[in-house]
Amino acid sequence: MAVQVDRLVQIYTVDGQDVAALSGVSLSVPSGSVVALVGPSGAGKSTLLSVLSGLVPPSAGRVLLGDLDLARASTEQVDALRGDKVAVMVQDIDRNLLPYLTVRENVALTAPPRLRTAIRPADALEMVGVPEEDWNSPIDAVSPTVRQLTALASSVAPDPQLLLADEPTSSLTGDEARRITEALRTVNQERGTTIVAVTHDVDVAVGLGGRIVTIRDGRVGNDSTSFETTEILVGEGGTVVLGAEFDGDFPPGTRLRIERDPANGAIILTRVEELR
Numbered sequence: 001m002a003v004q005v006d007r008l009v010q011i012y013t014v015d016g017q018d019v020a021a022l023s024g025v026s027l028s029v030p031s032g033s034v035v036a037l038v039g040p041s042g043a044g045k046s047t048l049l050s051v052l053s054g055l056v057p058p059s060a061g062r063v064l065l066g067d068l069d070l071a072r073a074s075t076e077q078v079d080a081l082r083g084d085k086v087a088v089m090v091q092d093i094d095r096n097l098l099p100y101l102t103v104r105e106n107v108a109l110t111a112p113p114r115l116r117t118a119i120r121p122a123d124a125l126e127m128v129g130v131p132e133e134d135w136n137s138p139i140d141a142v143s144p145t146v147r148q149l150t151a152l153a154s155s156v157a158p159d160p161q162l163l164l165a166d167e168p169t170s171s172l173t174g175d176e177a178r179r180i181t182e183a184l185r186t187v188n189q190e191r192g193t194t195i196v197a198v199t200h201d202v203d204v205a206v207g208l209g210g211r212i213v214t215i216r217d218g219r220v221g222n223d224s225t226s227f228e229t230t231e232i233l234v235g236e237g238g239t240v241v242l243g244a245e246f247d248g249d250f251p252p253g254t255r256l257r258i259e260r261d262p263a264n265g266a267i268i269l270t271r272v273e274e275l276r
């Protein structure tokens with residue numbers, strides 16, 4: 001499912017004051033593509049995901065999910081979309097999972113056989129790489145990584161056309177985070193699901209293998225489709241401050257180069273000191 005956002009403004013009212021969380025975001029996400037949304041805390045990333053999920057009506061501007069204009073759609077149309085074509089994987093995955101059920105039952109919950117498009121729970125679990133020996137374990141008894149993969153499997157079991165993921169690797173790092181990133185790529189490749197994922201982790205943003213779009217002060221900053229090569233400098237506290245804004249595991253002062261692999265369009269991130 002394609003996503004088209006034009007001049008989206010999102011205003012929250014706090015103590016009688018209007019606060020603009022998004023001040024004119026325009027973004028075009030082609031059907032079947034992957035976009036990582038990165039940016040500093042408070043930039044508006046989660047707000048953008050909330051609008052795309054249909055939970056928060058746009059204050060101004062236009063948001064198209066497929067050919068449905070969210071500002072003009074009825075509540076029934078938006079609800080039907082979310083129950084079927086659009087899936088949301090929230091940051092606190094325990095809100096996606098029921099503690100007293102097994103891994104497989106948690107997935108079966110979101111993909112009842114009456115749902116025509118549903119993927120069988122076993123197939124969804126296999127696709128995202130949950131080891132078979134965990135399928136009948138209570139969800140509380142499995143590792144945090146398997147819980148996260150199960151949350152992903154239950155999000156994708158209805159076979160959505162659009163998956164919105166808020167911090168899909170949550171508190172995981174290194175190889176554990178990479179298992180989630182690979183699972184997301186597999187879902188995109190096998191099912192053609194459009195994925196928009198918010199992440200703070202530069203490895204995850206790059207590992208997703210798609211576009212990286214920076215949101216800063218409620219606007220789109222860098223868009224990796226708009227550059228061939230750029231260098232970014234990791235600032236105090238691990239925040240990358242030149243060109244794009246990440247919050248990775250890189251020590252302050254590290255200079256990183258982002259470029260595109262001309263062969264396959266993939267994004268390559270290299271430490272500049274390693275280039276010498």
Ligand SMILES: Nc1ncnc2c1ncn2[C@@H]1O[C@H](COP(=O)(O)OP(=O)(O)OP(=O)(O)O)[C@@H](O)[C@H]1O
Nearest residue numbers: 012013014019021040041042043044045046047048
């Ligand atoms: N429900 C809300 N009511 C009022 N203000 C809000 C609400 N949600 C977000 N905001 C404000 O909107 C701005 C953008 O917040 P948002 O959570 O979208 O940013 P973010 O980029 O997702 O941040 P983080 O990375 O910390 O999750 C912030 O100033 C935040 O305080």
